[in-house]
Amino acid sequence: xxxxxxxxxxxxxxxxxxxxxxxxxxxxxxxxxxxxxxxxxxxxxxxxxxxxxxxxxxxxxxxxxxxxxxxxxxxxxxxxxxxxxxxxxxxxxxxxxxxxxxxxxxxxxxxxxxxxxxxxxxxxxxxxxxxx
Numbered sequence: 335x336x337x338x339x340x341x342x343x344x345x346x347x348x349x350x351x352x353x354x355x356x357x358x359x360x361x362x363x364x365x366x367x368x369x370x371x372x373x374x375x376x377x378x379x380x381x382x383x384x385x386x387x388x389x390x391x392x393x394x395x396x397x398x399x400x401x402x403x404x405x406x407x408x409x410x411x412x413x414x415x416x417x418x419x420x421x422x423x424x425x426x427x428x429x430x431x432x433x434x435x436x437x438x439x440x441x442x443x444x445x446x447x448x449x450x451x452x453x454x455x456x457x458x459x460x461x462x463x464x465x466x
Contacts, residue, residue, distance in 0.1 A: 335369045337439045339448035340379035360447055371400040375434045404438050411437035415457040436461060
């Protein structure tokens with residue numbers, strides 16, 4: 335399984351002139367050999383672009399994305415990563431979405447497909463990050 339970050343999906347949905355080809359190519363490449371998935375965090379991040387849940391479901395089907403639940407252990411780990419972020423001087427008051435995604439990938443032992451590898455590499459160094 336490979337968790338797909340929302341920025342990859344936005345690249346494709348928005349037909350981003352700089353990133354669409356790369357993101358779509360990576361999705362095709364990895365879908366041919368593994369299951370691509372999103373979790374509740376990514377689902378929530380992409381949802382504002384659509385009028386109904388069924389529209390998001392259609393997009394997921396088109397992109398061959400599965401939906402996986404975030405386990406309790408991953409939510410706990412996300413909180414610990416957030417505490418580390420705050421200790422290092424981070425100013426955001428709430429647990430960041432990337433911490434949930436990174437902790438989820440860590441718990442599953444799977445890679446993350448993203449264009450924004452920095453936070454994942456910093457707080458989840460054991461997770462394989464597929465990024466440009």
